[in-house]
Amino acid sequence: MIWLTWRQFRGQAVAALAALAALAIFLVALGLRIRNSYEANVACASCSADSARDSMENAYFGILLLSGLLVVLLPAIVGAFWGAPLIAREIETGTHRLVWNQSVTRTRWLAVKLGFVTLAGTVVTGALSLLLTWAASPYDKVFDGRFEPLIFPARNVAPIGYAVFAVVAGTTIGLIARRTVLAMAITLAAFVLLQILMPTVIRPHLQPAVTETVAFTASGARGLSISPAGEVRTEITKPGAWVLTPEADVLDAAGRPIAREVADECQGGGPGEALACLEAKDLTVNVSYQPADRYWTFQWLEFAVYLLLAGLLAAFAFWRVPRGLS
Amino acid sequence: MNPVLRTEGLTKRYGSRQALTDVTLTIPAGRVVGLVGPNGAGKSTLLNLAAGMIAPTSGTIQVLGARPAATAAQLARVGFVAQDTPVYAGLSVGDHLRMGARLNPAWDGALAQRRVGEVGLDPAQKAGRLSGGQRAQLALTIAAAKRPELLIFDEPVASLDPLSRRAFLQSLMEFVAELEVSVVLSSHLLGDLERVCDHLVVLTASRVQLAGEVEELLAAHYRLVAARGALDALPPAVRVIHAEHTARQSTLIVHDTAGAVPALVPDAERLDLEDMVLAYLTRAANASVTGNAEQPLEAHR
Numbered sequence: 007m008i009w010l011t012w013r014q015f016r017g018q019a020v021a022a023l024a025a026l027a028a029l030a031i032f033l034v035a036l037g038l039r040i041r042n043s044y045e046a047n048v049a050c051a052s053c054s055a056d057s058a059r060d061s062m063e064n065a066y067f068g069i070l071l072l073s074g075l076l077v078v079l080l081p082a083i084v085g086a087f088w089g090a091p092l093i094a095r096e097i098e099t100g101t102h103r104l105v106w107n108q109s110v111t112r113t114r115w116l117a118v119k120l121g122f123v124t125l126a127g128t129v130v131t132g133a134l135s136l137l138l139t140w141a142a143s144p145y146d147k148v149f150d151g152r153f154e155p156l157i158f159p160a161r162n163v164a165p166i167g168y169a170v171f172a173v174v175a176g177t178t179i180g181l182i183a184r185r186t187v188l189a190m191a192i193t194l195a196a197f198v199l200l201q202i203l204m205p206t207v208i209r210p211h212l213q214p215a216v217t218e219t220v221a222f223t224a225s226g227a228r229g230l231s232i233s234p235a236g237e238v239r240t241e242i243t244k245p246g247a248w249v250l251t252p253e254a255d256v257l258d259a260a261g262r263p264i265a266r267e268v269a270d271e272c273q274g275g276g277p278g279e280a281l282a283c284l285e286a287k288d289l290t291v292n293v294s295y296q297p298a299d300r301y302w303t304f305q306w307l308e309f310a311v312y313l314l315l316a317g318l319l320a321a322f323a324f325w326r327v328p329r330g331l332s
Numbered sequence: 333m334n335p336v337l338r339t340e341g342l343t344k345r346y347g348s349r350q351a352l353t354d355v356t357l358t359i360p361a362g363r364v365v366g367l368v369g370p371n372g373a374g375k376s377t378l379l380n381l382a383a384g385m386i387a388p389t390s391g392t393i394q395v396l397g398a399r400p401a402a403t404a405a406q407l408a409r410v411g412f413v414a415q416d417t418p419v420y421a422g423l424s425v426g427d428h429l430r431m432g433a434r435l436n437p438a439w440d441g442a443l444a445q446r447r448v449g450e451v452g453l454d455p456a457q458k459a460g461r462l463s464g465g466q467r468a469q470l471a472l473t474i475a476a477a478k479r480p481e482l483l484i485f486d487e488p489v490a491s492l493d494p495l496s497r498r499a500f501l502q503s504l505m506e507f508v509a510e511l512e513v514s515v516v517l518s519s520h521l522l523g524d525l526e527r528v529c530d531h532l533v534v535l536t537a538s539r540v541q542l543a544g545e546v547e548e549l550l551a552a553h554y555r556l557v558a559a560r561g562a563l564d565a566l567p568p569a570v571r572v573i574h575a576e577h578t579a580r581q582s583t584l585i586v587h588d589t590a591g592a593v594p595a596l597v598p599d600a601e602r603l604d605l606e607d608m609v610l611a612y613l614t615r616a617a618n619a620s621v622t623g624n625a626e627q628p629l630e631a632h633r
Contacts (some may be wrong), residue, residue: 009434013427014420099421103414104471107383108435109407109478330386330401 007110007118018088019126026130030137033073037141040066044144062148070142074160077135081168082197084127089176090189092119093323097184097331112327120320124173131169135161152301153248155205162305167312172197174316178323184331200315204308212307215250215294222256222289224281230256236266242291246298254291256284264289334397336361336482336514337382341391344377351377353538354391359516359531361481363545364508366529367518368609370617374538375518376415379486382516383412396481408438411475411513415486417468421460425453428474436478444477451503465496469503476507483507485517489524497521501528522606534609536616542587546605553608554593554600556584567592574611585611 012019043065047058093116096102106112139161151157158164175196180189220226220242228241231253238256242249255263272283296304337359344352352374359365369375380386381393384401393399398406419428425448433439448455451469453462459470468488475483485504489497505528508515519525525532532549534542542549553573556563560582566572569590576583585603586593593600603611 007435010431013423013431100414100416100418101420103385103412104418104420104474105431105435106385106401107407107410107412107414107475108432109404109437110435111404111407112401114404330380330384 007114008122010105011119011122015088015123015126022126022130026133029076029134033134033137033141036066036069036073037137040141040144044148048144048148059148062145066142066145070138070145071156073138073142074156077131077138077160077165078156078168078201080131080134081127081165081172082194082201084131084169085172085176085197086190086193088123088127089173090180090193091186092123092177092180093327094180094184094186094189097180098186102331113324116323116327120174120177120323123177124170127169127173128166132166135163135165150245152246152298153296153304158205158209158304159201159308164305164308164312167309167316168197168201171200171312171316171319174320174323178319181323181326204311208311209304209308210248210250210296212304212311213296213300215296217292217294219257219261219290219292222285222287222291224278224285227281227291230269230281230284232266232269238264238266238269240291242293244293244295244298246301248296248300248304250294250296251292254293257290257292259288259290261290334361334394335359336363336365337393337395337516338397339381339391339393342378342381342388342393343390344374344381344386345389350538352381352388355535355540357533357540357543359533359543361514362512363514363531364529365514365516365531365533366525366546367516367533367535368520368522368525368613369518369535370520370613373535373616375535376486378535379412379484379516379518380414383410383414383484385412385414408436408478409481411478411480411483413468413471413475413483413485413488416491417464417471417488419459419462419467419470421458423459424455425457425459425462425470426455428459428470429455429477432474432477438479440477440479443479444473447473447477447503451499463496465492465499468492468496468500472500472503472507476511476513479511480513482514482516485515487518487520489519489521497524504528522609526605532605532609534612536613537619541612541616550603550605550608552588552591553603553611554586554588554597555603555607556582556586556593556597556600558582558584558597563597566596570596574615 043062047061093102096105105115142161146152146157146161152161159168172193176189176193179192179196180186183189183192222240226242228243231239233239239253240256241252242254258264268287269284272280335358337357339355339357342352342355355378367375367378377386381388382395382400384399396409400410401407423431429441429444429448432444433441451466453466453470459467462470472488489500492500501524504515507513530546532542532544532546533540558581560577560580563582563584566586567590569588569592571587571589572584573587574585585607
């Protein structure tokens with residue numbers, strides 16, 4: 007059965023390996039370049055932290071964003087082009103009736119096929135994810151945005167969970183849809199939908215957020231905004247943490263939102279002066295966040311959520327296939 | 333020895349459509365069984381149930397004494413060639429034989445190589461480029477070289493030209509002679525079945541109409557021609573399958589389960605297989621049109 011799976015998969019595997027090799031060379035080269043600029047900008051004696059951050063961001067933000075997108079989308083491609091046709095094409099061309107009548111049970115047939123392609127998708131995605139994690143690590147250290155929606159899912163173990171899920175989902179959707187193109191479309195749509203829901207709706211609640219009232223300080227606040235209705239809002243930064251309240255009301259000592267007149271009093275002069283003026287007024291902000299030390303908890307939780315979904319879909323496929331089609 | 337196929341109350345529904353209704357059937361081993369019926373009668377459903385490709389809605393089916401496709405060992409005992417003889421278009425003939433060798437513990441590689449050579453298949457050729465006849469030969473070779481006890485074919489020759497059809501049936505009969513294998517094949521081509529089958533199952537409108545050894549069935553069916561009205565009172569053991577009446581004369585096709593006809597009508601005429609099957613198919617066709625099995629069929633000629 008392994009031979010047949012390999013024989014059917016061979017062409018795609020060779021193409022994938024070639025693409026993987028090219029991307030690996032690119033990422034290694036990128037990683038070395040980033041290390042060079044890190045030495046030059048950050049580790050040098052005379053450089054300031056802010057200018058280092060700016061120059062690194064200018065040089066590598068775009069390319070790392072695109073590389074990250076590639077790592078996030080790779081599982082979708084693997085799921086649609088490897089997972090979805092795995093059963094759907096057999097059903098579409100009727101060849102399942104040939105292979106199901108060899109001396110191999112359908113459960114074993116599915117196990118070998120699904121296991122083989124899941125492994126291949128995991129290896130390809132995992133290799134790229136870990137290479138990108140390595141290449142981008144000096145940048146990530148300076149940039150401080152590990153929880154960013156386009157960085158978190160493109161580093162470490164999360165992409166491996168996506169790959170397992172995408173292949174299994176593609177296969178199971180193919181088993182239900184029974185048409186290759188339809189299965190590919192549904193797989194892509196489902197994967198993209200989940201990737202949108204995950205950072206917006208699901209991921210913030212994987213752990214109960216820490217909510218606390220902090221003093222308003224010039225160094226901890228990233229800008230100030232006044233809404234048309236006159237509410238004064240700010241964004242609190244916490245190094246390495248995932249702040250879930252990017253627009254928080256600025257409160258007075260009694261915990262009431264301050265009027266815009268209070269902010270207006272501090273207008274005039276530069277933005278730094280305005281923040282310092284406000285800091286002196288003894289204001290607070292309620293901030294809700296996921297602490298920095300939960301990064302790995304979130305990586306593994308993300309991995310586990312996708313693995314769990316994959317497990318449920320696989321269980322359905324293994325329940326369904328021995329019962330025959332129709 | 334276990335019967336190759338035993339079903340009890342076997343029923344398969346697709347949604348509200350009844351594909352197979354209450355089929356109770358026993359087919360002994362060592363036969364070449366022809367499964368006949370019009371399109372949509374349930375032939376494919378019955379064979380797919382026997383191969384374990386689908387599960388019954390109710391009732392039971394046993395193939396060689398066990399549940400179809402339940403284990404790898406059971407799969408090894410049954411060779412099934414599905415309708416349209418599917419093969420992997422992207423794999424070569426040689427790849428298909430390698431697949432057979434890897435997936436079947438009892439694979440007879442020598443037999444497969446010999447058969448492929450005899451029917452003139454090029455091992456390097458992609459299966460997607462084979463003609464319908466060549467594809468059927470390849471599918472037959474794969475099914476036979478796993479050395480099953482039972483070979484099942486679903487309409488193997490329906491889409492073949494007459495020459496390929498003859499060559500396929502020739503190959504099939506050679507396998508039967510060589511491997512001592514039981515065979516069940518479905519077809520709506522009665523001439524083909526007459527040539528190869530020694531056991532017959534007639535299926536129409538999801539029900540079994542007739543089943544038995546061809547010789548016994550032929551010995552029990554007669555065409556009776558007599559003056560109109562002379563045959564109105566037949567004993568209950570003589571069932572009228574089909575009747576045609578003109579103003580003066582009646583022609584009946586009857587199934588005589590008790591051997592009563594020769595005494596009753598000395599010049600009763602025996603039927604050939606085609607006429608016998610056609611009588612059953614016509615009766616079913618009329619019944620489905622009018623809801624009345626006794627309706628004469630002139631109107632449908």
